[in-house]
Amino acid sequence: MSGFKFPKFAPKRAGAAKAAVCAICIVLSGCASPNLELPELARNLPPGFAAGGVAAQPDDDWWLRFGDPQLAALIDEAVRQNPQIGQAIARVEQARAQARIRRADQLPQISAAAGASRARQTLGGLGPIGSIPGLPEGEEAPSGFTVENYDLGLDVSWQTDLFGALRARSAAARAEFLASEANLRAARQAIAAQVARNYFTLVEARAQVALSEEVVETFGEIARQVGNRADVGIAPPNDKLLAISNLQSAVAGLQQREENAERLTRQLEVLLRDYPAGTQSTAEVLPGVPPPPPTGLPVDLLTRRPDVAVAEYNLRAAGFRDAAARRSLLPSLNLTGSAGTASDELGNLLDGDFFVWSIAGRLLQPIFQGGRLRAQVRFAEGQRDEASERYAETLLTALSEVEIALAIDGDLTAREVALTAAAAAAQESVGISFNRYRAGIDPFLTVLQSQQNALDARSSVLATRRARLENRVALHLALGGGFGSPASTPAFIGASTDDGPTIQLPREPAQ
Numbered sequence: 001m002s003g004f005k006f007p008k009f010a011p012k013r014a015g016a017a018k019a020a021v022c023a024i025c026i027v028l029s030g031c032a033s034p035n036l037e038l039p040e041l042a043r044n045l046p047p048g049f050a051a052g053g054v055a056a057q058p059d060d061d062w063w064l065r066f067g068d069p070q071l072a073a074l075i076d077e078a079v080r081q082n083p084q085i086g087q088a089i090a091r092v093e094q095a096r097a098q099a100r101i102r103r104a105d106q107l108p109q110i111s112a113a114a115g116a117s118r119a120r121q122t123l124g125g126l127g128p129i130g131s132i133p134g135l136p137e138g139e140e141a142p143s144g145f146t147v148e149n150y151d152l153g154l155d156v157s158w159q160t161d162l163f164g165a166l167r168a169r170s171a172a173a174r175a176e177f178l179a180s181e182a183n184l185r186a187a188r189q190a191i192a193a194q195v196a197r198n199y200f201t202l203v204e205a206r207a208q209v210a211l212s213e214e215v216v217e218t219f220g221e222i223a224r225q226v227g228n229r230a231d232v233g234i235a236p237p238n239d240k241l242l243a244i245s246n247l248q249s250a251v252a253g254l255q256q257r258e259e260n261a262e263r264l265t266r267q268l269e270v271l272l273r274d275y276p277a278g279t280q281s282t283a284e285v286l287p288g289v290p291p292p293p294p295t296g297l298p299v300d301l302l303t304r305r306p307d308v309a310v311a312e313y314n315l316r317a318a319g320f321r322d323a324a325a326r327r328s329l330l331p332s333l334n335l336t337g338s339a340g341t342a343s344d345e346l347g348n349l350l351d352g353d354f355f356v357w358s359i360a361g362r363l364l365q366p367i368f369q370g371g372r373l374r375a376q377v378r379f380a381e382g383q384r385d386e387a388s389e390r391y392a393e394t395l396l397t398a399l400s401e402v403e404i405a406l407a408i409d410g411d412l413t414a415r416e417v418a419l420t421a422a423a424a425a426a427q428e429s430v431g432i433s434f435n436r437y438r439a440g441i442d443p444f445l446t447v448l449q450s451q452q453n454a455l456d457a458r459s460s461v462l463a464t465r466r467a468r469l470e471n472r473v474a475l476h477l478a479l480g481g482g483f484g485s486p487a488s489t490p491a492f493i494g495a496s497t498d499d500g501p502t503i504q505l506p507r508e509p510a511q
Contacts, residue, residue, distance in 0.1 A: 048247035062482030063196055064118045065290040065467070071199050074272060078195045079188045081273040088180075088187040095180035102173035106166045108158040113340070152339015152349045153356075154385065160335060165327035169209055172320035179313035185455075186306030191271070193477045198268045203282050204466040205261040208459060210284075215455055219247040222451075226444065239444040246448055250455075276379055289468045290408060293475065302398050305480035311387070311394040318380070318387040325380035328373055331365040383387050398478065405475035416464045422458035430454050 061074050079085055103139035122144040161167055223243035230240035274280070302308055339357040342347045348354045366373055433450040436442040476482055 018149060024193065060481050064085040065482055066196075066287045066472075067290070068283055068287045070281070071196060071287070074199060075192045075195050076266075078191050078272050082186055082271060083192045083273065084191060088184040091367045092177070092180045092184050095177040098168070099173040099177040102166075102170040105159070106161055106170060108156055111155045113151070113153055113155050113338070115149075115151045116346075118146065120144055120146045125193070125285055148344050149342065150344070150346050150349055151340060151342040151356075153338055153342075156335075156337045158335045160333045161332045162333055163327045165324045165330075168320045168324035168327065170211070172317040172324065175313045175317035175320060177359050178379035179310045179317065180488075182306045182309040184312060186310065189306060189477060189480065193473050196473045198264060198271060199282060199471045200259065200286060200466050200473075202264040202280075202463050203284075203286050205257065205264050206282065207462050209254065209261055210457075211462070212250065212257050215451075216247070216250045216254055217449065219243075219250045222447070223247045225438075229438075230398060235444070242444055246451065249325055265473060286462070286465050289413075289465070289472060299302075299399075301479050301481075302395070302402070305398055305478075308394055308480075311391040315384070315387040315391045318384040321380055322377070322380040322384045325373075325377040328376065329366065331363055334362045336360050336362075401474065405471055405478055409468075409471060409475070412464060412468045416461065416468060419461045419464055421452065423461050426450065426454035426457045441506065452483065481497075 019148050059368065061072075065074055066072075223240075223246070226235055226243040227240045229235035265278045265280050267274045269278070269280050271279070276439055337357070337359040339355070341354040341355045342356050343350065343351070344351060429450040430447070431447045433442055437444055437447050
């Protein structure tokens with residue numbers, strides 16, 4: 001699998017001789033990168049997923065493939081306005097600043113300095129007056145004197161990066177910054193998927209409401225006709241009661257579906273960072289499911305998954321931190337210097353005759369710190385191993401999500417086809433059973449059963465179509481984007497308001 005590796009760090013060097021050789025190699029190469037190897041698991045990955053066949057070019061705006069302009073507009077709004085996106089952007093800025101801080105650690109630090117001091121010294125402890133040189137005879141010795149001092153200059157300090165510890169820390173911060181950018185992309189993908197799922201669920205819920213309204217109207221007509229027949233003695237009174245009970249159950253089902261639609265509407269508005277007023281509009285019908293993905297999607301598509309990239313960057317950052325911890329055991333060299341002027345007169349600070357300077361170097365080799373440095377190395381090793389296992393877990397999860405979405409796509413398609421045929425047959429059965437009931441051939445319970453079957457089948461068609469759309473969203477999310485060109489997908493493929501024939505009952509005059 002090209003470009004997609006499980007990092008495995010080289011074994012820990014032991015012994016002073018090996019440590020010295022390692023340090024010399026680091027200095028000569030100037031490289032702070034940890035040693036990475038490809039483990040057995042990654043080497044055994046297949047070139048493609050179970051679909052087998054031809055690769056496709058990815059696209060990031062995968063939601064355009066559903067051919068629903070309103071969905072596309074809502075997702076564009078959500079990825080700009082959702083609070084989670086704002087938080088992720090803020091974390092990117094924090095990581096960028098932290099990377100700059102670590103980069104600045106490698107450079108000399110220069111500061112301008114200006115100082116002034118005034119001090120009084122006492123002469124009470126210097127002995128008799130005559131012992132003070134330069135004091136005129138007979139003059140009383142002063143009790144003390146005042147000293148003034150002024151200085152102006154530049155201070156320079158630099159921790160030289162002899163063994164690459166600072167470069168390793170800077171590289172770790174850079175990797176964490178790249179991980180934060182990948183996290184931002186992951187947040188955008190997750191919000192887009194969440195909006196798409198909520199949108200499809202809301203469109204389905206409103207379609208279920210429309211179906212329930214149609215069913216209530218139909219059941220009301222049946223109840224009216226059965227009631228008329230019972231009132232004139234053609235049908236038994238129990239049939240009238242059963243018809244009324246069936247109608248009221250349908251009314252209760254309508255109210256439940258309306259409640260669900262109201263809740264979903266407000267959830268979608270919150271995702272869009274809008275006030276949950278319950279006024280968000282959607283399409284009236286579910287969009288058609290786009291064409292299936294091409295067979296043989298390459299496993300390399302997983303490299304564009306944001307969470308896989310985050311895991312990889314975090315693993316690299318942990319490796320760099322481990323390298324920095326190891327190099328903290330080696331000597332460090334600090335250079336300091338200052339230059340400027342100093343005088344006891346403020347007016348002499350700009351006079352070159354009062355120029356002063358100093359330079360110093362300090363080589364520090366840790367000898368004993370109570371085991372702190374080696375404990376830091378072990379801590380960094382533990383973080384590195386944890387990041388490696390998290391990387392493996394992320395990759396396996398990604399493979400599983402793609403394979404599951406690909407596997408059930410065909411099953412959901414076949415289920416929708418079967419349910420659509422079942423809904424059409426059930427709807428036709430309602431009219432036939434009612435006509436046979438009016439002819440005195442079948443009991444009214446047969447009419448009720450056919451009504452329930454028709455309602456369940458048509459409702460299941462809507463739910464299955466929404467499940468197919470959600471599974472396609474899951475596949476896009478699992479692959480980190482789309483596949484193929486959205487321009488090749490006609491709008492609303494397969495979209496239809498026809499979930500089976502409606503019930504056409506003969507109208508009887510109102511009594």
